[in-house]
Structure formats: C-alpha cells, structure tokens
Amino acid sequence: MTRVSIVGASGYVGGELLRLLLRHPQIEIAQATSERRAGQFVHGAHPNLRGYTQLRFSTLATLAPCDVLILALPHGHAARQIERFAELAPRIIDCSADFRLDDAESYARWYGDEHPNPEWLSRFVYGLPEINRERITTARYVSGVGCNATAVNLALLPLARAGALDVARPIVAEVKVGSSEGGDEPNVGSHHPERSHVVRSYAPVGHRHTAEVRQALGIEEIHLSITAVELVRGALATCHTWLREPLTDRDLWRIYRSVYGDEPFVRIVKERSGVYRLPEPKILAGSNLADVGWALDEQSGRVVAIAAIDNLQKGAAGTAIQCLNLIHGWPETTGLETIGLHPV
Numbered sequence: 400m401t402r403v404s405i406v407g408a409s410g411y412v413g414g415e416l417l418r419l420l421l422r423h424p425q426i427e428i429a430q431a432t433s434e435r436r437a438g439q440f441v442h443g444a445h446p447n448l449r450g451y452t453q454l455r456f457s458t459l460a461t462l463a464p465c466d467v468l469i470l471a472l473p474h475g476h477a478a479r480q481i482e483r484f485a486e487l488a489p490r491i492i493d494c495s496a497d498f499r500l501d502d503a504e505s506y507a508r509w510y511g512d513e514h515p516n517p518e519w520l521s522r523f524v525y526g527l528p529e530i531n532r533e534r535i536t537t538a539r540y541v542s543g544v545g546c547n548a549t550a551v552n553l554a555l556l557p558l559a560r561a562g563a564l565d566v567a568r569p570i571v572a573e574v575k576v577g578s579s580e581g582g583d584e585p586n587v588g589s590h591h592p593e594r595s596h597v598v599r600s601y602a603p604v605g606h607r608h609t610a611e612v613r614q615a616l617g618i619e620e621i622h623l624s625i626t627a628v629e630l631v632r633g634a635l636a637t638c639h640t641w642l643r644e645p646l647t648d649r650d651l652w653r654i655y656r657s658v659y660g661d662e663p664f665v666r667i668v669k670e671r672s673g674v675y676r677l678p679e680p681k682i683l684a685g686s687n688l689a690d691v692g693w694a695l696d697e698q699s700g701r702v703v704a705i706a707a708i709d710n711l712q713k714g715a716a717g718t719a720i721q722c723l724n725l726i727h728g729w730p731e732t733t734g735l736e737t738i739g740l741h742p743v
C-alpha cells in the first residue's frame with residue numbers, strides 16, 4: 400500500500416480527500432493534520448466519515464515521512480514550508496494556488512506578494528490531467544487546480560486547441576459558485592442570513608484564477624467574473640466567445656469529441672430536450688465528472704461554452720487523486736468512480 404498523509408485535513412478539501420482515499424484500494428492514510436483539532440477523531444470534523452475510520456488528527460510538527468504528501472492548506476502555507484515537506488515525502492500534490500503558475504512575476508502580479516520559494520515553481524507540474532497528462536505521469540511535484548479555473552479551462556480547451564476562437568475579441572467567463580469554495584473558516588459574508596439566497600457579484604474583475612486560465616489555454620484576453628449563488632457544492636462556467644471563422648454545430652461536435660471522446664471524467668452534455676440539456680452542477684455533487692457543452696449562434700458566430708463541476712471534487716480533491724493515480728501508473732479512475740446524486 401502507498402502511504403499518503405494529508406496536510407490540512409480538517410478543511411473542506413481535506414475532508415473530500417479523506418472521503419475518497421479511505422475507499423482507494425492502493426492507499427493507506429498515514430496521517431491527517433489539523434492544528435485546531437489535533438488528537439481528535441477525523442469524523443469530528445467530517446461527520447460523513449463516522450464509522451469508516453478511527454484516525455485522529457496529528458499536528459504539522461509530528462508529520463512523519465511517507466510516500467506522498469497531499470497539501471490542502473490555505474494560500475501561502477505550502478510555498479513557505481516546501482523544503483520541509485520535500486524532506487518528508489518524495490512526491491507532493493499541493494491543492495493550493497502556491498505552485499500553479501509557472502513564473503514568479505505572474506505570481507507576484509496576481510497574488511500581491513513575492514513568491515517565497517520561486518525556484519520551486521518550475522519543479523511543479525500544473526495538475527489538470529485533461530491538459531497535462533503526459534507531464535503529470537512522470538512528475539514528482541504536482542500542483543492542484545483552481546476550481547473556477549478548471550470549469551473555464553474545460554469549457555474552452557477544445558475550442559482553444561482547435562484554434563477556433565477569435566482571440567482578438569476578449570473572452571468573458573462568468574462563473575457561478577457555491578459557498579464551499581470559501582473553505583470551512585466562517586466570516587461575516589458566509590454567515591447564513593447573509594450568504595443564503597444570494598446572487599452576489601463576488602469578483603466581477605481581477606479574480607486570481609484568471610492567471611491560471613491564461614497560462615493553461617495560452618490566450619491572454621480571457622477575463623473571469625465570479626458570482627456567489629445558492630449552492631454549497633458546485634461551479635458553473637458560462638464562457639462568452641466568438642469564432643475566428645464560421646463553423647456549424649456539427650463542426651463543434653467534432654472539435655469537442657476529438658478532445659473529450661476518451662476522457663474518463665468529461666461528458667459532453669448537449670441535449671435537444673429535457674430539463675438538464677446543458678451542464679449543471681446540481682447533478683454532479685460528489686462526483687469527479689465535468690460536464691461540458693455549448694450553444695452556437697451561427698448568425699453571429701457567438702459560442703457560449705459551458706462547464707459544470709463539483710468544486711471540491713473535479714475542482715480540487717478528485718483531480719488531485721487523478722494525478723496521484725497517474726503518478727503511480729494506476730488506472731486514472733481508481734477511487735473516483737462515484738456517480739452524482741439525483742435528485743438532490
């Protein structure tokens with residue numbers, strides 16, 4: 400068995416990692432850290448795990464060597480302690496944004512601080528298998544993905560790869576997001592009377608995941624707007640684009656199928672009838688799937704590309720486990736085959 404320790408295991412991403420890895424046939428969870436809950440059972444923080452494990456939280460200070468460390472700490476913590484983490488494990492997957500960008504200048508621009516260990520940026524591979532599968536397979540250090548960035552990247556990847564987009568016209572991606580994106584630390588905005596029933600423009604401009612999308616797709620004129628909506632889990636990206644040359648809906652089917660036809664976790668969702676004709680996060684809660692679709696206005700050449708994910712799964716823990724599987728040469732779907740719920 401491969402021994403994995405989860406650092407920052409009391410949070411929402413940590414809880415999702417535990418839920419998935421407890422059923423993973425190749426994995427033994429060595430340690431799970433929480434400073435606030437050290438010594439307590441993990442099911443105290445994650446009641447859905449009651450009866451599945453008797454593991455207790457450890458502290459960062461007592462972290463022992465293991466085969467793989469998965470880090471799920473708040474922004475900045477992994478970058479500051481990366482040397483120590485690398486002494487503890489030969490392989491690291493970091494779910495934070497600390498190592499997602501390739502260059503220190505872009506990091507400083509988007510995150511507002513100098514990167515504490517810039518020489519480590521080039522040692523990490525961006526951990527979205529649908530974009531970087533080959534490189535992840537041989538990597539020692541893999542970054543996680545931004546949840547909003549993942550929804551946008553998967554919506555647009557086929558069009559970007561095919562060179563179908565008019566990149567002289569700005570692309571605008573509106574992402575509607577659930578409250579678990581904010582983590583388990585409460586604040587005034589997450590207080591139930593303030594958060595419930597919102598349609599709140601959280602980051603109309605300047606969201607940090609913009610940098611990740613530009614880097615992944617190689618297109619500079621992409622802009623994100625993030626809106627908080629009445630969901631706990633889920634993100635829906637609605638990306639407004641224009642085609643470089645006229646294409647038909649049949650052409651777009653060919654373009655999307657050529658990229659996603661063999662992807663185990665991407666479904667093309669574009670039905671002619673029914674309630675769920677286009678991607679919707681509601682039916683993806685608890686699953687690692689990304690549903691991707693589009694609508695074409697042939698007269699104007701406008702394509703609205705759409706992707707839905709569960710932010711804690713495909714947008715964080717599930718994708719991290721896809722990378723864990725790839726690094727070890729296990730089937731990529733191992734431990735990740737849960738089907739989403741309907742109705743919820």
Ligand SMILES: NC(=O)c1ccc[n+]([C@@H]2O[C@H](COP(=O)([O-])OP(=O)(O)OC[C@H]3O[C@@H](n4cnc5c(N)ncnc54)[C@H](OP(=O)(O)O)[C@@H]3O)[C@@H](O)[C@H]2O)c1
Nearest residue numbers: 407408409410411412433434435471472495580582583715
């Ligand atoms: N939420 C999402 O949808 C999502 C999606 C993609 C990526 N991510 C990224 O994943 C990471 C974790 O996100 P999350 O939503 O799980 O956050 P979270 O719920 O706030 O959990 C943070 C974890 O870090 C631990 N922690 C906090 N401060 C610490 C410190 N000073 N020293 C050691 N441990 C500390 C917490 O443990 P204790 O406080 O119990 O000690 C907790 O286990 C973040 O970097 C986030 O950007 C999140």
